[in-house]
Amino acid sequence: xxxxxxxxxxxxxxxxxxxxxxxxxxxxxxxxxxxxxxxxxxxxxxxxxxxxxxxxxxxxxxxxxxxxxxxxxxxxxxxxxxxxxxxxxxxxxxxxxxxxxxxxxxxxxxxxxxxxxxxxxxxxxxxxxxxxxxxxxxxxxxxxxxxxxxxxxxxxxxxxxxxxxxxxxxxxxxxxxxxxxxxxxxxxxxxxxxxxxxxxxxxxxxxxxxxxxxxxxxxxxxxxxxxxxxxxxxxxxxxxxxxxxxxxxxxxxxxxxxxxxxxxxxxxxxxxxxxxxxxxxxxxxxxxxxxxxxxxxxxxxxxxxxxxxxxxxxxxxxxxxxxxxxxxxxxxxxxxxxxxxxxxxxxxxxxxxxxxxxxxxxxxxxxxxxxxxxxxxxxxxxxxxxxxxxxxxxxxxxxxxxxxxxxxxxxxxxxxxxxxxxx
Amino acid sequence: xxxxxxxxxxxxxxxxxxxxxxxxxxxxxxxxxxxxxxxxxxxxxxxxxxxxxxxxxxxxxxxxxxxxxxxxxxxxxxxxxxxxxxxxxxxxxxxxxxxxxxxxxxxxxxxxxxxxxxxxxxxxxxxxxxxxxxxxxxxxxxxxxxxxxxxxxxxxxxxxxxxxxxxxxxxxxxxxxxxxxxxxxxxxxxxxxxxxxxxxxxxxxxxxxxxxxxxxxxxxxxxxxxxxxxxxxxxxxxxxxxxxxxxxxxxxxxxxxxxxxxxxxxxxxxxxxxxxxxxxxxxxxxxxxxxxxxxxxxxxxxxxxxxxxxxxxxxxxxxxxxxxxxxxxxxxxxxxxxxxxxxxxxxxxxxxxxxxxxxxxxxxxxxxxxxxxxxxxxxxxxxxxxxxxxxxxxxxxxxxxxxxxxxxxxxxxxxxxxxxxxx
Numbered sequence: 001x002x003x004x005x006x007x008x009x010x011x012x013x014x015x016x017x018x019x020x021x022x023x024x025x026x027x028x029x030x031x032x033x034x035x036x037x038x039x040x041x042x043x044x045x046x047x048x049x050x051x052x053x054x055x056x057x058x059x060x061x062x063x064x065x066x067x068x069x070x071x072x073x074x075x076x077x078x079x080x081x082x083x084x085x086x087x088x089x090x091x092x093x094x095x096x097x098x099x100x101x102x103x104x105x106x107x108x109x110x111x112x113x114x115x116x117x118x119x120x121x122x123x124x125x126x127x128x129x130x131x132x133x134x135x136x137x138x139x140x141x142x143x144x145x146x147x148x149x150x151x152x153x154x155x156x157x158x159x160x161x162x163x164x165x166x167x168x169x170x171x172x173x174x175x176x177x178x179x180x181x182x183x184x185x186x187x188x189x190x191x192x193x194x195x196x197x198x199x200x201x202x203x204x205x206x207x208x209x210x211x212x213x214x215x216x217x218x219x220x221x222x223x224x225x226x227x228x229x230x231x232x233x234x235x236x237x238x239x240x241x242x243x244x245x246x247x248x249x250x251x252x253x254x255x256x257x258x259x260x261x262x263x264x265x266x267x268x269x270x271x272x273x274x275x276x277x278x279x280x281x282x283x284x285x286x287x288x289x290x291x292x293x294x295x296x297x298x299x300x301x302x303x304x305x306x307x308x309x310x311x312x313x314x315x316x317x318x319x320x321x322x323x324x325x326x327x328x329x330x331x332x333x334x335x336x337x338x339x340x341x342x343x344x345x346x347x348x349x350x351x352x353x354x355x356x357x358x359x360x361x362x363x364x365x366x367x368x369x370x371x372x373x374x375x376x377x378x379x380x381x382x383x384x385x386x387x388x389x390x391x392x393x394x395x396x397x398x399x400x401x402x403x404x405x406x407x408x409x410x411x412x413x414x415x416x417x418x419x420x421x422x423x
Numbered sequence: 424x425x426x427x428x429x430x431x432x433x434x435x436x437x438x439x440x441x442x443x444x445x446x447x448x449x450x451x452x453x454x455x456x457x458x459x460x461x462x463x464x465x466x467x468x469x470x471x472x473x474x475x476x477x478x479x480x481x482x483x484x485x486x487x488x489x490x491x492x493x494x495x496x497x498x499x500x501x502x503x504x505x506x507x508x509x510x511x512x513x514x515x516x517x518x519x520x521x522x523x524x525x526x527x528x529x530x531x532x533x534x535x536x537x538x539x540x541x542x543x544x545x546x547x548x549x550x551x552x553x554x555x556x557x558x559x560x561x562x563x564x565x566x567x568x569x570x571x572x573x574x575x576x577x578x579x580x581x582x583x584x585x586x587x588x589x590x591x592x593x594x595x596x597x598x599x600x601x602x603x604x605x606x607x608x609x610x611x612x613x614x615x616x617x618x619x620x621x622x623x624x625x626x627x628x629x630x631x632x633x634x635x636x637x638x639x640x641x642x643x644x645x646x647x648x649x650x651x652x653x654x655x656x657x658x659x660x661x662x663x664x665x666x667x668x669x670x671x672x673x674x675x676x677x678x679x680x681x682x683x684x685x686x687x688x689x690x691x692x693x694x695x696x697x698x699x700x701x702x703x704x705x706x707x708x709x710x711x712x713x714x715x716x717x718x719x720x721x722x723x724x725x726x727x728x729x730x731x732x733x734x735x736x737x738x739x740x741x742x743x744x745x746x747x748x749x750x751x752x753x754x755x756x757x758x759x760x761x762x763x764x765x766x767x768x769x770x771x772x773x774x775x776x777x778x779x780x781x782x783x784x785x786x787x788x789x790x791x792x793x794x795x796x797x798x799x800x801x802x803x804x805x806x807x808x809x810x811x812x813x814x815x816x817x818x819x820x821x822x823x824x825x826x827x828x829x830x831x832x833x834x835x836x837x838x839x840x841x842x843x844x845x846x
Contacts, residue, residue: 075806077800169591359782384497
């Protein structure tokens, strides 16, 4: 590779809002998305909420000449909704399904049935290894009273850990997706601090698109404006994040979003805005170097966000155990009721009523049993994330206590093996 | 690091058979296991089936002076049963819970409730990075008619993929655990071929222990001899597997198993035998180099085992879809029955009977619905593993079609970035 080598990478990301029967103008939007992707010929198009596998197959057929490689990430009952189209061959792919993803009895929210996940693609571009990740975290239904907060923080942590452990030998890391997190939200900060990923919107000098880079805007006719009441400009929850490893530099040359309208005509492509980034990978620093040092300031930012996440997971765990206890009592009461009904039926007292109440009581015990088991499992999942987090926190504190120069053992976003190469 | 540098690593593995209330002499065995581990002072002790977290805490307390680092991997409803004690600091840890792990309605088998997983520990030893994995796959209850075969093959694949993607920058990889797979079983071959891991029992020149390295032997008083009827010497299902990356060489200096008795006195430590391996890591090849070339023969072995696994997963998928279809019909019938009962109750015909049958019918529909959703999810999980496998198979075939010298793009057990370093 020449010293003045530059790799340009054009990336597209969109949450497609492709819910069969429910999303408006789905077929038309999928068709226009295909046309747009074909015309623009990105290196990589990463999509979320492609819930119908048939939509993916239709797109695949249509995009085959421009994007010969494609993959649909299957998981859960409905699917992860994630898929990818690539101009370059995909060397490897795999996925990680998040341990916690909402509650099965919240059927109207549906997230639990999706099997939300992170998909990984390994691509070889001009001799460099690119690990590209696509993900979609649990939706936020009520920002004021968010019962899914602990789950989303746990998902952000699992996502960060998956990237951390699978990208150690990659030259470049790219993460696109709908994080359902505002830029200052705990999960977003946790993810960025622990992986060292940069936000394309914040890094670029050439941005065109919606105000403040919002990815759900009131101008979009598919967006429920009441949900954006508190955010008159919209919200930014979809991201293109990246980092380079091992002596490379990535910069975001241009970053564009759609602005609530179709790029050409007609209705928008989705209720979310599409993101388009042009990334440049170089061996020498770009003219405007982004200030990502890994000094004590970054370490203390990591410690503070880890501590905050720890508290959130701890509260989530307490909540899960509370539910497990309550349902435990309900099971006990149900069993007592069953015993009483059996006695009544045998004793002959009010036999008909007893027999009539028997099956609902069995249902109550079984239902409460299932909810009990679910919350026990939830508590275990949160406890697991908290333990991993606590370990990282402990190591970050150790590194902070020692001199930052002599002990770069834990640098946020750096990977342990890199040190030798960098020194 | 000096050129004649040698790192010795003493490793212990045991499936502890620690089921509260059910496993015989549990408290006594845990106590003796602690004494033994303290006395032997291994570098790393990896344990499975420590189902009670209290047992782990007791062991942790006891082993603290000899093994300052420890971790218990929490998952599922009961837990993964996996834990680890280390003489050296644990730099990082994480885990991956297997997507497929039996059926929730097979309550008497219990695997589904455990949340079987693979745990990863990253250790830094003498400047080298060791990725140590501990795992426990789904049990085999009936070898002749194994309904869990597809799940175990999918688990072996997920395990192999997790190791493949997380160990790319490690210098050494170690996998210990109860695979519930005989050495020639499909899952075991798939794991070894795709990761390139070597079997300590087969590699060592100094083996002491049970005949043919068996890890469940009829001499063990806790083993149900009827289950070993077909295998008079016992079976080998627990493993110590390893590999070195980037110019290092690992050899297994000594390998020992217990032989159905306590190492000192009393009853055995578990119904499984303990494994003890001394591994030597060097920069130069050991005297007896193991013959792990990565030529066309290995590639065709990989292709053949991938093809076999593909077929198994495909059959599993067909089975899952068959169950989904059957339960779909049951749901339909249940709904018809419900409509009929409503009509009868309203019409006044046989009102009491109709009301009496209403709740069991609702139960039938809900139960069948849950089973239906489970099998849809199972089919998705198998389909996902099959897709990953098919991709690797395609790439292996491409590599085979081209000249093996000019195209070492896919070498079983090698990681793509290694090539440059090795050439």
